[in-house]
Every structure is written in C-alpha cells, then in structure tokens.
Amino acid sequence: MTIAVVVFPGTNCEHDIVHALELAGADTEMVWHRDTDLRGADGIVLPGGFAHGDYLRTGAIARFSPIMDDVVTLATEGTPTIGICNGFQILCEAGLLPGGLVANRDLKFICEPVHIRVESTDSVLTRAAEVGQVLRIPLNSYEGNYVADNIQRIEAEGDVILRYSGSGGEVDDGTNPNGSTNSIAGITNAARNVAGFMPHPERASEAILGSTDGMVLIESFLASAELARA
Amino acid sequence: MTTVDAPDRLPDHRKLGMTDDEYQGVINILGREPLAAELAMYSVMWSEHCSYKSSRTHLGRFKSDQPWVVVGPGENAGVVDLGDGWLAALRIESHNHPSFVEPYQGAATGVGGILRDIFTMGARPIALWNALRFGPLDEPRNRYLFEGVVSGIAGYGNAVGVPTLGGEVEFADRFSKNPLVNVMALGILKRDQLVLSAASGVGNVAILLGAATGRDGIGGASILASAAFEEGDEEKRPNVQVGDPFEEKKLIEACLELFDRNLVVAIQDLGAAGISCATSEVAGSGGLGMDVDLDRVHLRESDMNPGEILMSESQERMLAVVTPENEAEVLAVAERWEIDASTIGTITTGPELVVYSGGEIVGDVPAASLADDAPRYDRPAERPDYLDEAWASEPHVLQSLDAAEVLRVLLDDPAIGDRTWISRQYDHMLFLNTVIEPGHDASLLRIKGTKKALAISTDGDSLRTYLDPRRGSARIVFESALNVAVTGATPYALVDNLNFGNPEVPGVMWQFIESVEGIAWACEALDVPVVGGNVSFYNQTDGVDIYPSPVVGMLGFCEPMPEQPPRLDRAEEGMTIWLVGQDAQGDFAASAYDRIINGALGGRPCDVDAETARRVVEAATTLAYETPVLHDISIGGLAVALAEVAIKSGVGFEIEGVSGPDLFDETPLRFIAVTYGDELPTNAPHREIGVVGGDALDFGDAGAIDVAEAANIWRNALPRRME
Amino acid sequence: MCEDGGILTYSFIVSIARKTGLSDPEGATTHKALTDLGFTGVSMVAFGRTISIDVEAMSQDEARSQVEAMCAKLLANPVMETYHIEPAS
Amino acid sequence: MCEDGGILTYSFIVSIARKTGLSDPEGATTHKALTDLGFTGVSMVAFGRTISIDVEAMSQDEARSQVEAMCAKLLANPVMETYHIEPAS
Numbered sequence A: 001m002t003i004a005v006v007v008f009p010g011t012n013c014e015h016d017i018v019h020a021l022e023l024a025g026a027d028t029e030m031v032w033h034r035d036t037d038l039r040g041a042d043g044i045v046l047p048g049g050f051a052h053g054d055y056l057r058t059g060a061i062a063r064f065s066p067i068m069d070d071v072v073t074l075a076t077e078g079t080p081t082i083g084i085c086n087g088f089q090i091l092c093e094a095g096l097l098p099g100g101l102v103a104n105r106d107l108k109f110i111c112e113p114v115h116i117r118v119e120s121t122d123s124v125l126t127r128a129a130e131v132g133q134v135l136r137i138p139l140n141s142y143e144g145n146y147v148a149d150n151i152q153r154i155e156a157e158g159d160v161i162l163r164y165s166g167s168g169g170e171v172d173d174g175t176n177p178n179g180s181t182n183s184i185a186g187i188t189n190a191a192r193n194v195a196g197f198m199p200h201p202e203r204a205s206e207a208i209l210g211s212t213d214g215m216v217l218i219e220s221f222l223a224s225a226e227l228a229r230a
Numbered sequence B: 001m002t003t004v005d006a007p008d009r010l011p012d013h014r015k016l017g018m019t020d021d022e023y024q025g026v027i028n029i030l031g032r033e034p035l036a037a038e039l040a041m042y043s044v045m046w047s048e049h050c051s052y053k054s055s056r057t058h059l060g061r062f063k064s065d066q067p068w069v070v071v072g073p074g075e076n077a078g079v080v081d082l083g084d085g086w087l088a089a090l091r092i093e094s095h096n097h098p099s100f101v102e103p104y105q106g107a108a109t110g111v112g113g114i115l116r117d118i119f120t121m122g123a124r125p126i127a128l129w130n131a132l133r134f135g136p137l138d139e140p141r142n143r144y145l146f147e148g149v150v151s152g153i154a155g156y157g158n159a160v161g162v163p164t165l166g167g168e169v170e171f172a173d174r175f176s177k178n179p180l181v182n183v184m185a186l187g188i189l190k191r192d193q194l195v196l197s198a199a200s201g202v203g204n205v206a207i208l209l210g211a212a213t214g215r216d217g218i219g220g221a222s223i224l225a226s227a228a229f230e231e232g233d234e235e236k237r238p239n240v241q242v243g244d245p246f247e248e249k250k251l252i253e254a255c256l257e258l259f260d261r262n263l264v265v266a267i268q269d270l271g272a273a274g275i276s277c278a279t280s281e282v283a284g285s286g287g288l289g290m291d292v293d294l295d296r297v298h299l300r301e302s303d304m305n306p307g308e309i310l311m312s313e314s315q316e317r318m319l320a321v322v323t324p325e326n327e328a329e330v331l332a333v334a335e336r337w338e339i340d341a342s343t344i345g346t347i348t349t350g351p352e353l354v355v356y357s358g359g360e361i362v363g364d365v366p367a368a369s370l371a372d373d374a375p376r377y378d379r380p381a382e383r384p385d386y387l388d389e390a391w392a393s394e395p396h397v398l399q400s401l402d403a404a405e406v407l408r409v410l411l412d413d414p415a416i417g418d419r420t421w422i423s424r425q426y427d428h429m430l431f432l433n434t435v436i437e438p439g440h441d442a443s444l445l446r447i448k449g450t451k452k453a454l455a456i457s458t459d460g461d462s463l464r465t466y467l468d469p470r471r472g473s474a475r476i477v478f479e480s481a482l483n484v485a486v487t488g489a490t491p492y493a494l495v496d497n498l499n500f501g502n503p504e505v506p507g508v509m510w511q512f513i514e515s516v517e518g519i520a521w522a523c524e525a526l527d528v529p530v531v532g533g534n535v536s537f538y539n540q541t542d543g544v545d546i547y548p549s550p551v552v553g554m555l556g557f558c559e560p561m562p563e564q565p566p567r568l569d570r571a572e573e574g575m576t577i578w579l580v581g582q583d584a585q586g587d588f589a590a591s592a593y594d595r596i597i598n599g600a601l602g603g604r605p606c607d608v609d610a611e612t613a614r615r616v617v618e619a620a621t622t623l624a625y626e627t628p629v630l631h632d633i634s635i636g637g638l639a640v641a642l643a644e645v646a647i648k649s650g651v652g653f654e655i656e657g658v659s660g661p662d663l664f665d666e667t668p669l670r671f672i673a674v675t676y677g678d679e680l681p682t683n684a685p686h687r688e689i690g691v692v693g694g695d696a697l698d699f700g701d702a703g704a705i706d707v708a709e710a711a712n713i714w715r716n717a718l719p720r721r722m723e
Numbered sequence C, D: 001m002c003e004d005g006g007i008l009t010y011s012f013i014v015s016i017a018r019k020t021g022l023s024d025p026e027g028a029t030t031h032k033a034l035t036d037l038g039f040t041g042v043s044m045v046a047f048g049r050t051i052s053i054d055v056e057a058m059s060q061d062e063a064r065s066q067v068e069a070m071c072a073k074l075l076a077n078p079v080m081e082t083y084h085i086e087p088a089s
C-alpha cells in the first residue's frame, strides 16, 4: 500500500507527514506538482505549507497544478484523500470540499496545540476515533477560519468531522481559536472519502513532541486506504 | 579602456557616505578617478555595514580555535562538527534601521537574509531565533513597531518553512527611535555538503539565481545601516525591500539540490551591496578575477543603469560559480524549481573584476580591493562620564519587602511576562525536531535519526551592559551558557551581534571595546569558540545612542539527548526545590527590582569568576539527565524563576529561609532544581529552599500570592498592552 | 494602450469582494481599530482586493472577455467572492 | 445614504496601491500562474487593496476629511503605499 504525498512549490510539511505516516507503517511516495500521475496510490495526502506562497488566495494557484487532475480523478473514484492545513485549503479551492478558509479572527498567525472534538467517525480521517473524543493537536495557520455559504446543509448532512473545543469537549466562542464558522476544524465530502482539516496530526505523533493524539487520525486514514485497496 | 561617464558627471562620493580620504584611497588603488559604477561599488563595499572598518581591529580578540570548529568567522556562517559526519552552521545578523523604516518588511527581509547565509554553506536551515529591542509599549508608535516586527518575522519565517524557536526582547526608552531586530539561524548538513564562497577555476561561470533585480535599497540599505538617523530623513531613504518568502523557499530547495549533486564550485548570497559584493567576494577571496556582463542580469525594471544594477539589494538572490560542463544542468535545476537564472560572468585569472554594460566596460577594479583594501579605523575610545555617577549610586532594596506585592508588579512587566503572544505567531514546530519549545531557558532540537540534540539560547542585557559593558557582556555569555546547560547541552559555539551607537563617539567606542573583551573572556572561560557574528554601529537617532546592546546566540550540543529533558512544567506536589550555584551577593544593579520598583538605573553589576562559571554550567548539564525541572535564575531573581515554574506546572510551593531581598537578587550563575528525594547529586554549591505543593507561591515570612492570580498577571502582561 | 501591429494593450482593474454574510476579519478588525482611534462615526468597513491587469488583445471586447475568463477561472473564488471588472483609466 | 437627524451616512472606497518601484511578489506569482493557464497576452499584474467605509457625518466634506484622516493614520502605510479616496456610488 502506498500513500502519495503531493508536493507543491512552497509546501513545507511533506517530510513531517511522511515521518508520521512511516511511523504508522505506511509506504510513502512524494509526488511533485508538475507530475501528472499518482500511479494509482492507495491514499493521497496534500500536506501543509504555503503552496505558491499563499499568494492571490491560499490554495488558489495550487489547484491548477498538473497533478491535480489525477488527484481529482482518484478522489472522485473513491481514493481516500486528505488535506492538512494548506492541503485543506487546496481541496476547497479544487471544489473537492465545500467552503473555503479566510484569515483568522484576530489577524494573527496561530501556532499552538488546540483541542478538537471528533464529531463524526464517518470519514476516512476519523473512522478509528470515537465520537466525542477530544484530541490535542497543534494548529499552525493564518488562514484557518472556515467559511461556507451553505453552512446549514454542511451541518445537516453531517459533513463536519472535527470541531475546535475545550479540553472537556465544550464548544463555544472561547474555545474557538480562529473564528471558524461553528468552530469547524475539519469536514468531509458527501462520499466520505475526502477530508480536510486545519490541525497538524504529524505534530502530535510522538511523545517526545508533546502528544501522540494525531496518530488516531493517521491510523484512520491508513486503515481507510487499506480498505479501499481491498 | 572605454569610459562611458565623464568624470564631471560622477555622483558626489560624499552623498554615498564616503569621506574624502576614502575617496582618495579609491583613486590610489585605481590610479585614476573611479567611474560612476565603480564609485557605487566602493561606496557600498566600504560602508561600515559591509567593511567593519571601525570594528575589525577589535574582532580579532575573539577566539575560534577549538578543534570542533570547521569554519570560523569570515565565511557566511560559522560551522561546527557534531560527529558522525554531521555539522551545524549558525549565524546572527541585524536588520535594525530597515525595521524602523518599515517594521514588517524590515524584519521579514532580515529573516530572508540570515537564511541565505546558512544555506550558502550547503546547510539546510532548520531553525530561527531573534533578539528585539523596542521603546516602552505605552507609546502607540512602539506598539506598532513591535507588532509589525513580530508579524514580519512570522510572515516570512512561517511561509519560507523554517521554524522560529525563540528569542528575547527588552523594552527601554533609548530604543524608541532605534529599535533593534537581530535574527539568528541554524542549519545542519553532512560534511560532504559543505560549500565555501571562494571561487576556483578560471573559465568557470557565475550564475545569478533567484529573484529579478530591481531598484531595491538603491542608495544603499548598507549605507542606511552605516549612518545615524535624523528625524525628517524619510525622503532620502532607499526603497523598502519587500520580502518574498515563496521565492526564497524555492531558492533554498534549488540550492540544496545543487549542493547535493555537487554541481557548484562556490556560492555566495547577495545581501548588502548585491552584485558588487557577491562577484568581488567570490573572485577576490579565490585570488581570481571575474568578467561580469550586466546586460545578462534578469531585471524587474528594464531602465536601470549599471550602478543601480550593481548596488541593488533585491532579496532572494544567489550567485553560484559552476564549471562550464555543469552550466546547463544548473540552469535545468533552476527551471525545475521555478526560479530564474542567468549566467552573468566568467572567472578570469584576474585580479580584476571587469564589469560590462551595453558592450562597454563600466568598471574595472582589482576584485579583492573592494573587500581587502577597505579602510580600517582604530577609533578613539574613552570611558564615558555617566559611569562615575552610575557606579556611585547604590540600588535601594527594602529589607522587609512584601514579595507578593513586588511580584505582582514584576510579573506584569512586558520583559518578564509570558511571551506566548509572540511565540504563538511563529511556527515553532515544523520539521518535528522541537523537543523544548519557546518559553523555556533554551529551545532544544533533536536531530532525527541520531541521538544528538542542539540547544539554542539568545541573550542580551542592554541595561546591565550600559552599567558595565565588560561585565554585562560577559554575563550574557554565562547566562546563555547556563540556559543551554539546563536542557542537558554543553555550550559549544557562540555567535554575537554587537549593536552599538555611533562609533565616532569615543564613549561608544569604549563601550564596544569593553564589550568585546567581556564576551571574549567569558567564552574563553567556558572554552566556547566564537564562530561568527555581526556588528551594527550607528544606532543613534537625533544624537542619542542606544544602550550598548551586544546579543549572543549560544549553541549547545548534547549526545545522547536526555530521555526526558527538564521542562518548566514538570514540577509536582511533593518535589523538593533546590537552589544551585552562587549565593546571593546583593546584585541589584540593572535588576528588575531596581528598574521597575524603584524606577532607577544605577550601581555596578557584580563580577563573575571563571571557575564558578565553569562549575555551575557543568553542574546544570549533568543534572539535566535526571532532574524534572531546572531553571536558570535571571531577570527578576529567584522569585520570578520560581513563579514561572509554578505557573507552568500549575502547582504552588513553600519556600523557607530566603529573605525578601534575596528573592529578587540577580546574582548570576544560579539555577533552581526541582526533583523528588532529599539529595541532589551535584558537587556544585546547593541548598534546599522549599517544597512543591499547594495553590500559592508561598515565600514564608516574605509573603504569598495565589498561583492563579500570578498566572493571570503573567499571562496578560503582553496581551493587555497589545490588544 | 500602445500599438503593436494591430495588437493593443488594454488595462483593467478587477475588484474582488468577500460575499456578504461571510466573515471579513480584516474589515472587522480595521473597524474596531478605527473606533479605538476615535473615528466613532464609522458604521461599516469592508475589505477587498484589486488586481490591475494589462492584457494584449485585438480589441477591447476581446481583452475584456479574457479578463472575464481569468476571473472565473483563477482570480476570484465563486464560493466566497464576487468580482467586478472595469477598464482602467 | 440614510437620514438620521441631520447626520447622514456617506460611503467611500479607498484604493491603496503599492508605490512603483517596490517589488510585488503576489502580482508576479499571479502573473506567472495566468501565463501557465494559457493567458499569454497578460503583460502586467499588480495587486492592490480596497477598503469600503461608511461614515456618519454632517456633510460630504466632513465625511471625506475624516476618511482622509483615517488613511493618513491607519489605513495606508505611507512608506510603501499610496492611496486614493472616492465616494462610493
């Protein structure tokens, strides 16, 4: 089983996610954005960073990279696909996920561990977690504030998979780090095989880094890729 | 040779910051009047910023002769050996004046510049630090500068993909019109990737990589950095340089690939003085010459004249020297990483640097003369008068002070309060190396795939250095050494950034020389080599010089890394608290107590002996392998150090037998250790001073304050001022 | 607008605004900052971006429809933004 | 513009542009992206910002001079930018 990690110019978390995926036992392959072929990868990761400098609009230019045609094709066919942080922004721009991400409420970059509550296990990212489980995972973004013009539908259909919360799972304005609509930290598509989220699970993948809470998401994703392959 | 500009159309050398004597020096070298472009080159290269003309005589005092030093001062970055083929590269640089003109871009381009110094050596930059000085935050203008500088560092560092692992900041009136922005970077590399800047091989070609050349910083950002500021100068200032972290990110990846594949002979970043500096340095330091064709430089604006192209300080550019056989491959790598590249020169036997434009020669100068023949000044130095009065005064400390009352005030000070407001704006986790994050004495980074780890601390102490430049400077070295030691690291190498006022003022020159002496002596005491640094003079606005502000960046190294390195948040109910190191000596000069409670600045900081320094630092390094909490005692003394541990661990303590004044004493080379058991395995002087437990910071007879209240004050010190 | 064998350069300004109803943190923060500075009469602040574009084409219409296509494809995100194209003076 | 006891609401658009000569990485990157997408006729792309402001005042002149003051004080960065104020239609 091979996980493709797509690298755009300006991506910077590719080595980190590979490190975490390999800790969880996956084989990985980095694919440059100018390539056109994911070679039938069993799962796709769009990692964090600043593709194209985040210029114009975060994710806007990256979505037109040559590799994105194959990302869209495989994702549409059901390949488990996740976007972390900048990868989430790219998936939104590419139309694989609804909504988009704008500047944080306080117009400041935020790098700190936050609590997120699992809202649904019906996604490739959360299948191994439990509903209501609270994870402590670092956030690292300037544009992490989720907006959508069809928010009611997204909520009604259960597309929200992760929400910012307090350590006890409470969700309110005080536990919302960046002003995200309804404290949304991660969402999935209707087919449940594409997921995007702001926090960085790879940064919570070893005890020496302060938390291993990210591994449940990574393991969910790998289990999904394994299942999809079978 | 052909001349394009008649001598009577030469720009005035004085407008370019050059004295008449210096101008005569150029004429002596060339045997004629310089052409416009030549004068442009000499004026920037001979500026204080590029030539170190006032400081060079004194920098020889620094020693870098330890066996683990691979590259000492003189290259873009210092390099030390970490064993098993691993090397670390480090460097510090100032961007003070540009950050005052435009805080966001000034700080951002400072970050870009220091990173280039690191990857020029073949190293991958893995972390950044910064040292900042601003005026008091009750002034809106100072808040604007602080906010802008922090977001500029964040904006560039985060996007370029290099984590910022910490720094330090002070606020004092003398920085209101002259803030300081120093940035430091660390890189790691394998020994066979090391690249130096001296070119070799006649016939090799020079390829300019990266951003297009525009009118950035023309008129000389280096000249800007080499002159005092005056109110109303704005119009004369060169264009603000706009940072492009995306371009730099691509440039880093492209260059690292070139090094990996051994495609370059030499490389040099373009910083101050742009193409003039890069071409003359690669050629001159290799004892060779170069023919440079300005028509081949990729430009952002088409109508630039030769002098402008030579002097432009456009960011995100590198000059690589490669063999003709590899030229096509290098251009292909650039293309793959989507950066522009143009072959602009050829290495010649020299020794001339010959510059062509429109088919004509616009400059023909001995390449090495731009760097090597720069003037050197041994400027007069004289002990300034203010010291008599300062040393004659004695900070006054109430014997029966209420520690809780004092602590409430100190914890609210912006230089003592929590720095999370700053560090949370910086990506400090990228690369998954960060074992100890900002907010501790030093940050600690593992090197994945090895048992090695690196600790870094940046330190400065402008007010104490003002009261005694030599002792103050030595003490920042000892503090930084202790900071890395409490993570388990051994102090291994140091870089320094010497921020001073106008060197033409004898009192400033005296401060400078004393400071160099203090740093050099302290480094020798600890066997720490000085592997690089930077000098920033002319930090003077409207005739007021800044407080003398040397800043050091200490690299510590450990192998193996402690399995559980000490942290401030690991204190638990029932642990014993120890005070290790010197006894309090009544050291209140420039202390937080005197400065904040008394509103005073006077007295003379106490001296330190080398033997004590070595012993205490070694004790910390050793204890770090088995002690949950170690914390250096510095600003605010024992009381503040204890409060930080209690706040971060979320638990109180009871202290016994420490007098009120001793709680706030700032005698150096002391630290606290918190651990279970009633023995501390160290032969450094130590004594038990209390236990962990309860909800209060309980200082016994000196008073008590709830942890929650202290935490609240401390956490809000910056946010309440900035929001 | 300069001639070049039938092809001229046409200049446009594209204004891009956040859809109403979606959050505009830049606008909100600036509104608050203005009020703090004493500009108490400010009742609305909204942020937008402008992109000035020069495009070479055979006619104004052709140029405009190219800019139209650039907006639809890349410059604006229809999920969050609206845009407006104007010839530059 | 709505009436409120002598005080009316006036709307303005402030356009802020980067000074010429300064580099514009966003513009350059977007220019390249447009070219890669096949818009090869694009010869210049420059980024700017607009801020729409509603301000309550006794007269258009008073409102405008307030916006002028906001620009000078906060909205534009005089070191890098120029600005231009226009009443909104």
Ligand SMILES: Nc1ncnc2c1ncn2[C@@H]1O[C@H](COP(=O)(O)OP(=O)(O)O)[C@@H](O)[C@H]1O
Residues within 6 Å of the ligand: B049, B050, B051, B059, B062, B072, B073, B074, B075, B076, B077, B078, B117, B271, B272, B496, B497, B498, B530, B531, B532, B533, B534, B535
């Ligand atoms: N205060 C100092 N202490 C030690 N070395 C210094 C100091 N100041 C400058 N140097 C060294 O002098 C060399 C030249 O510095 P500089 O001209 O600033 O380099 P660059 O052109 O890369 O910015 C560097 O190797 C630097 O480390």
Ligand SMILES: [Mg+2]
Residues within 6 Å of the ligand: B076, B116, B117, B269, B271
């Ligand atoms: Mg350099």
